[in-house]
Amino acid sequence: MKLLVSVVDPDEGRLAAAAGADVVDVKNPGEGSLGAPAPGVIAAVRAAVPAELPVSAAIGDMPNLPGTAALAALGAARSGAAFVKVGLFGVSAQSEAVALLRAVREAVDEVPGAVVVAGAYADARRLAHAPLAPQLLARVASEAGVGICLLDTAVKDGRGLLDWLSPEALAALVYEAHGQGLQVALAGALRAEDLPVVGAAGADIAGVRSAACRDAARSGPLDAGRVGELVAVCAATPRASR
Numbered sequence: 001m002k003l004l005v006s007v008v009d010p011d012e013g014r015l016a017a018a019a020g021a022d023v024v025d026v027k028n029p030g031e032g033s034l035g036a037p038a039p040g041v042i043a044a045v046r047a048a049v050p051a052e053l054p055v056s057a058a059i060g061d062m063p064n065l066p067g068t069a070a071l072a073a074l075g076a077a078r079s080g081a082a083f084v085k086v087g088l089f090g091v092s093a094q095s096e097a098v099a100l101l102r103a104v105r106e107a108v109d110e111v112p113g114a115v116v117v118a119g120a121y122a123d124a125r126r127l128a129h130a131p132l133a134p135q136l137l138a139r140v141a142s143e144a145g146v147g148i149c150l151l152d153t154a155v156k157d158g159r160g161l162l163d164w165l166s167p168e169a170l171a172a173l174v175y176e177a178h179g180q181g182l183q184v185a186l187a188g189a190l191r192a193e194d195l196p197v198v199g200a201a202g203a204d205i206a207g208v209r210s211a212a213c214r215d216a217a218r219s220g221p222l223d224a225g226r227v228g229e230l231v232a233v234c235a236a237t238p239r240a241s242r
Contacts, residue, residue, distance in 0.1 A: 046080030
């Protein structure tokens with residue numbers, strides 16, 4: 001199982017890369033779960049890490065505005081993001097989610113090698129506007145023709161992915177996505193002790209921010225020792241085949 005580490009600037013990008021992260025993810029935690037960084041930050045992180053190391057970038061917890069999402073996604077891809085993550089925050093209907101993801105995918109298709117990551121929220125049921133149910137994620141991603149599914153949490157209050165979905169539910173979601181030919185990334189306040197559970201569910205990628213930061217604080221600076229420990233856990237946690 002690969003480890004994705006979220007960073008906020010080039011210095012953190014270099015630290016994550018040196019500590020062994022498999023994917024360096026650029027986000028702006030101040031703008032939400034999948035908060036979008038400025039294009040210049042993405043480009044600076046891309047320039048700061050080895051060329052062979054993939055960079056991903058979030059484009060935001062998106063409202064139901066396909067054109068806005070497509071424009072943001074193209075900007076992220078042209079700034080150097082190989083993986084462009086879009087949070088399906090403002091959509092609840094399956095048809096809306098497919099339309100938004102298709103618009104994003106068509107925009108990103110202009111950049112060779114760039115892949116769209118469709119993000120849903122494990123804690124969707126606690127949000128008043130009821131975003132897309134996580135159980136629909138694989139279905140809409142497949143219909144829209146994107147390559148990767150991401151399950152995260154929308155509210156960062158200390159409760160993580162496993163507080164909202166059981167290991168059995170996660171395994172079922174991953175199984176469905178793999179059956180559609182999709183890769184799966186799981187995130188949401190994951191701790192080191194959660195990574196074997198995520199691996200056993202079959203995840204291809206585990207995403208972290210808080211667990212990799214000093215004092216496990218999402219807004220704190222990245223800590224090389226913590227990143228190294230998480231890398232070691234992931235390396236010892238092969239993705240379960242199902």
